Amino acid sequence: MDPYVNNDLKDVQKAVSEFCEHEFDQEGLHKLEDEHRYPRELYGKIGELGIIGVGFSEDIGGSGFGALGHVIAVTELCRSLPGMGMALSLGYIPGFVVDIYGNAEQREKYVRPMIEGRYISAISVTEPDSGSDLSSLKTRMEDRADHFVVNGSKVFTTNAGYADFYTLLARDQDRQTVTIFDKELIDGNPPGCFEINDLGRKMGINTTTSGELVFSDFRIPKDNVLGQRGKGLRMVLDGFELGRIVIAAQAFGSMLYGYEKVVAYAKKRTQFGRPIIQFQSVEHNLVDMYVEIEKCRNILYKAAWLYDRKDPESKKYSSMVKLAVPESAIRLLNTTIDILGGYGYMRDQGLEGALRDVRITSIYEGTGNIQKNSIAKMIF
Ligand SMILES: Cc1cc2nc3c(=O)[nH]c(=O)nc-3n(C[C@H](O)[C@H](O)[C@H](O)COP(=O)(O)OP(=O)(O)OC[C@H]3O[C@@H](n4cnc5c(N)ncnc54)[C@H](O)[C@@H]3O)c2cc1C
Structure with missing residues (x-):
């Protein structure tokens, strides 16, 4: 139940x-x-x-x-x-x-x-010198009558290049504002105003791009402002409140993938005349995984449940699951590779790939340290 x-x-x-x-x-x-x-x-x-x-x-x-x-x-x-x-x-x-x-x-x-699956989204917040400290970002937007002129650069934008629209956080005088731009607007700007450079291959999630976006007098109409001007940082963090819960779900699903694979393998693989699941060290590892999965499931579902009820505890739980579930998933997937022995190290088993893919869940939308800072602010 x-x-x-x-x-x-x-x-x-x-x-x-x-x-x-x-x-x-x-x-x-x-x-x-x-x-x-x-x-x-x-x-x-x-x-x-x-x-x-x-x-x-x-x-x-x-x-x-x-x-x-x-x-x-x-x-x-x-x-x-x-x-x-x-x-x-x-x-x-x-x-x-x-x-x-x-x-x-x-x-x-x-x-x-x-x-409907017709548009892919992107969000461009991180800059070369502003990662965890988003309030220090430098990309600026200057107010020119009916539009803004944007100058600066962003890094690590997921889906850069094939995204159908981008959400951009930039400095608007002494505050920050979010605007949206799409392919049509990119094409409508003069050549050279906007550039995307793919940052290339990374540890995991290699079907996605991580891009650098460079803005040189890029024009964005004022109608493209999202929400309230000057409240951009708060808005992005509100989006992250849900994003962090869903990223924890990416990590949780990956844990289940690893667990189900490793249990099936341990039942089938025989050494010293018996299935390796009969070695207590293996069996105990699997029990630890089972218990960890149930802990993660409960805190993750609770975080989502609180979010849906707009409960004041939701922000704290969002950071808690973003901290805890990725850490558990990385640890669990690493152990699955040990249990598969040499086979675990091979690409076709899928586990080394899962470990590389899931590694990012403890970094994007705020590292573990940043989640701890937020939780500390809320509980002390
Ligand atoms: C594959 C990938 C996809 C990404 N996708 C996106 C995207 O779509 N859009 C986007 O805008 N960004 C994206 N990012 C960027 C990501 O959100 C940042 O990398 C992340 O927030 C950390 O910022 P940073 O890399 O600048 O590290 P830094 O902020 O430089 O941090 C470095 C280290 O210092 C620690 N640290 C920093 N400040 C503190 C503090 N106050 N207290 C304790 N420890 C601290 C961090 O925890 C970390 O260990 C992506 C990154 C990657 C790798």
């Missing part, structure tokens, strides 16, 4: 799991990784099937299951194949802030097609 997941959400879980079983395959993922190519076709399919929309509200084409819905869907995607599930969910996690703060027109223009 699970106090958080009702029958409707169980149906969602089942539908996502069946979709992944038919559509995900490890060789396909490896091919995309080698070619450094986003699974755009699958993204379209999860949009069409309503998987992206599970957590979004009904007024914009979603199913209205809220944060818990996002958690269930993303967990299943990553449980099936972490690299694929993470990449697909990264197509829409950056769009949360537009969904939360966009006006009706902006949500129709960007969020609806994103939910």
Whole structure:
């Protein structure tokens, strides 16, 4: 009996799991990784099937299951194949802030097609000299009558190059403001005003890009301001409150993937005349994993449940799960490799890839240290 997941959400879980079983395959993922190519076709399919929309509200084409819905869907995607599930969910996690703060027109223009799997989102916050300390960012926007002129650069923007719209946080006088720009606006600016440089291959999630964005007198109309001018940092952090819970779900799903694989392997692999699961050291490791998974499941579902109720505890739980679940997932996946021995180190087993993919969950949208700073502020 699970106090958080009702029958409707169980149906969602089942539908996502069946979709992944038919559509995900490890060789396909490896091919995309080698070619450094986003699974755009699958993204379209999860949009069409309503998987992206599970957590979004009904007024914009979603199913209205809220944060818990996002958690269930993303967990299943990553449980099936972490690299694929993470990449697909990264197509829409950056769009949360537009969904939360966009006006009706902006949500129709960007969020609806994103939910339908037609648009991929991106968020550009981090700069070369401003990562954890976002308040120090330097990219500036100058006010010119009906538009802004943007100068500066951003790094590590996920989906840079193939995203259909970007959410940009920049310095607007002494405050920060969020604007949205899309391909049409990029094409409408004179050549040389905007440049994207792919930062190349990284430890994991190699079907996604991490890009540098360079703005040189790039013009953004004032109508593209998201929410309230000057309140940008607060708005981004509000988007991160949900984003951090969903990133924890990426890590949680990846844990389940590792656990299920390693249990099946330990039952089958024989050494010294018996299945290795019969060695107590292996069995105890698996029990530790089981207990860790249940701890993570409970805190993760609770965080989503609090978020959906706009509970004052939600912010703290969002940081707590973003801190705890990735740490557990990294540890657990590392141990699965030990249990598979030499085979665990090989690419075709999928575990070394899962460990490399999941490693980023403890870094993006705030490192573990940053989560601890936030939690400390709230509890002391
Ligand atoms: C694959 C990938 C995808 C990403 N996607 C995006 C994206 O789509 N959009 C975007 O804007 N950004 C993105 N990022 C950037 C990511 O959010 C930042 O890398 C992250 O927030 C950390 O910033 P930093 O790398 O500048 O590290 P720094 O801020 O320089 O931190 C370095 C170290 O110092 C520690 N530290 C810093 N300040 C403190 C403090 N006050 N107290 C204690 N410890 C501290 C950190 O915990 C860390 O260990 C992505 C990064 C990667 C690698």
